[in-house]
Each structure stands twice: as structure tokens, then as C-alpha cells.
Amino acid sequence: MRGGEAEGEPALTRSEPRTTPRMLLAALVLSLFAAMVWAPAVYAEEGAPVEAVGGMDTAVLATLPHDLSPWGMFLGADIVVKAVLIGLAFASVLTWTIWLAKSFELSGARRRARGAMRALSSVATLPEALAAVGKGDGPTQALVRAADLEMRVSADVSATDKDGIKERVASRLERIEAAAGRRMSIGTGLLATIGATAPFVGLFGTVWGIMNSFIGISQSQTTNLAVVAPGIAEALLATAIGLVAAIPAVVIYNMFARAIAAYRAGIADVAAEVLRLVSRDLDRQATQSLRKAAE
Template sequence: MAENAVDVVDLGNTVPDFSLWGMFAQADWIVQLVMLLLFGASLGCWAIIYDKSLRVRRITAQADRFDAEFWSGNSLEDFYDRIKKNPDHPMAALFVAAMREWQRSATGRNGSQISMGLQDRIYRVMRVTVSREMERLESYLNFLATVGSTAPFVGLFGTVWGIMNAFENIAMTHNSSLAVVAPGIAEALFATAMGLVAAIPAVVAYNKISNDLGRYANRLEGFADEFGTILSRQLDEEHH
């Protein structure tokens, strides 16, 4: 009876801590490493999500203001002179690149002739500018995609390892009671949860930001086509 009483007291004194920190502290070091990896990945994802969301919102507002001024009917040369030193968003960079090529070619040979390949060069410059600006906007999105696709499996690895530890405890103690099994199972499920917590926002944000940037890329390409048409029309007028 005395031994049984001692056993009861020991079990009471070693009740596992099922708080988040407690489950982390009691976990095997490999499971802890998995948890830390997932936690770091989650923080990185949220930093990218915050930065990209603000960036998309900002460049969209800048593009709206640019469109309003571009189509206001004012002189394109004056507009270009104002923003050429600091094109601070992709649409402005696209406009400046095309105008710079236009003016460089238009003033060649003392302004008497314009290269027959000017239109092609302008379109090429605009395509390169769109590609470069979109590459900058899409930087680090692959990290979201990677975390979204791999985090559940990393969490699953922690889950499997935690369950293996639970079975090892059963084998060592010859006791399959809930008090023996529960800590390992809890750690395992916690690793799974962390994998999902990292993956779900990453996948949702990647899809949302990719769609927003896709629409913005279409907007840039549409502006490039319209502006190219304007310059082509002006070129034809100068030839006649």
C-alpha cells in the first residue's frame, strides 16, 4: 500500500505541462528543431505577406494617379521631365524607359532622321522594363510557395517522431496508460498544427498576391501597348 501511495504521489508530481511552451520544452530535441524551423518559416511568411500586401496596395494607388495625369492631355515631354529622375513605381519606370529611348533616337543625327527600327526598340525596351519590374515585385513569393507545399510534411515528420517517442515510452515503462502516452502524442500533434499554421497562410497569401500581381502585369502590358501606339502614331506624323 505504501509503494502504491508513493507511485500515486510521483505521478501527481510529474503531470505533463500541456501549454504550448510546456509541450515544446518537454519535446524531443528533434521535434523541438522541427518546431523551431516551422516557427521561423511562419515568421518569414508573415513578413513577406505584410511587405507584399503593402507594396501591391501602394503601386496600385500610384498607377491610378499616374493614369490620371498621363491621360489628362498635358504635354508628355513635360510629364517626362518631371518624373525621369525618380520613377518610383513600375508604370513610371516603363514610361521613362520608353520616353528615354524615344528622345535618344529622335535627337540623333541632329534631329534630321529617325531610325526605322525605333518602334521596335521602344517595344523591346518596354518589354524588358515590364519583365524587370515584375521580377522585383515577385521576389520572395517562391518562399511562400515553398513553405506552403513543404511545411505540412515537415510537421508530419515531427508528428511521426513524436509518436515513435510515445511508443518508446510505452515499451520502456510497460505502461500504456494515458499518462504515459499523452505527452508524446501531444507533442506530435503540436508539430502537425505548427506545420498547418505555417502552410495555410502561405498558400492563401501566395494565391492572392500572385493574382494581384498578375492583374498588375496585365495593366503594365496594356499601358505599354497604348503608349507604343501613341509613339507610333507620332512617328508616322513626323514622317509625313
């Protein structure tokens, strides 16, 4: 028997390492199960919202938003977030309005500048240019009229002072050209402002909404995703609308910057053609003066 007991003791000792981890695992599972079952009852006694076995408490469910569409999230958002969303929506509408109006304006102005350039290329004197461009109030007509005015004002100047006359004409043309460029750039600065500030305005709305969400989490004393997610989604909507307003504004601004640069180049070509006509007329007058002096 002693030999049998001696033989059995090592067997019992060898089985302990195999059963100890199982016992620890079973104790851990029982502990977790007890925590899941008893913790809601303890929280219920303290007055905190609880989750029933079949789901959340009906009082918590009643407060959750049911419409998580963009319009539903807007209606359920805080007043500050609503103000941010309304401002960003207005900025987006303003961006597309400027795009539509400025596109028609730029297209017509560039077409008129090309037509004026063709008309000026087909004449030989400044009076003919006045008749060719007509009596409109565009920059082309202003350029030709300014050159003609300076030529008439300087009629009593000696023919040898051609450089002074051309310098004064060029100064007038330069001012008209700059004024046309500034007038065509009206509205594009607003696009740059919207493109630069809209993301930060949307971020402000997001930060404000997330702050309110965290306050709501603290008051409800629950971190259930169904309770937390709607408020965070409403907050992130502000950032999304900010990007929707900013991205088109930046793209449209860059497009208009290139188009306005091309328009200014067209006006500069018209001014250069007018200055060539002035120079040609001055040379013609000088030649006539020399012929009269020779006679």
C-alpha cells in the first residue's frame, strides 16, 4: 500500500499544473458574470441610468434622436451649431452666386476686348479708332477716348516733344487699365475669405457640439454609443458643411484669378495698340511739319 501510495503521489502532483489554469479561468468568468449581473442593480440603487438585459432604459431611449439625416441633425443641434451651419450655408450660396454672375461678366468682357482688338488692328489713325470702337462706356472706349483727349490737349506742344506726349498718354492708359482690372476683381476677395475661414468656422461648430456632447455624457452618466454618437454626429456636420463651403470657394477663386489675369492681358494689348496708333499719328504729324517746313 505504501508503495501504491508512493506511486500515486507523483501522479497527483503532476495533475496540479493542469487544473490550476482552468480553475483561474473559471473564476475569472464567474467574476465577470457577477459584475455584469450585479453592477446594474447597484447603479440603479444610486439613481444612475441603467441598461436592462434586453437593452437600454426606456427613459434613455426616449431622449435619443430618431432622425439622423442632415436635416434632422440640424434641427436637433445646439443653437450655436445651428447658427454656424446657417452661416456656412449662406456662404456656400454666396459662393455659387458670385461664380454665376462673375462668369457671365468675365465672358462678356473678354469677348468685347477681343472684338476691340480686332477693330483697332484694322485702323490706321486714332480718329478712325474712335469711330471703330463706338460710344460705349467699356474700358476699350475709355482707352481710346483718353488717348484722343491727351492728343487734343497737347496739340499746341511742339512736334519734337513726341516722347512727352506718348508718356502722358501711356500714363492715362495705365490708370484706365488698372481701374478695369480692379473693377473685374470685385467679389473675388469674398471668395478668398470664404475659402480661408469656412473650415475654421465649421471646426468651431464641431468643437462646440462635442463640448455639449461631453456635458450630456456627464449628466446622463452613460457612455453608451447610442447616446453619445448622435451629438458627435451633429457636431461633425458643421465641419462637413464648412468643407462644402470652402472647397468650391477656393477652386472658383483660383479659376477667376486666372481668368482675370487673362482679361488684364487683353486690356493691356488694347492699350498697347492704342499707344501704337498715337505714336503713328505723332510721326505722321512730324512728317507733315517737315514737309511744310521744306516747302
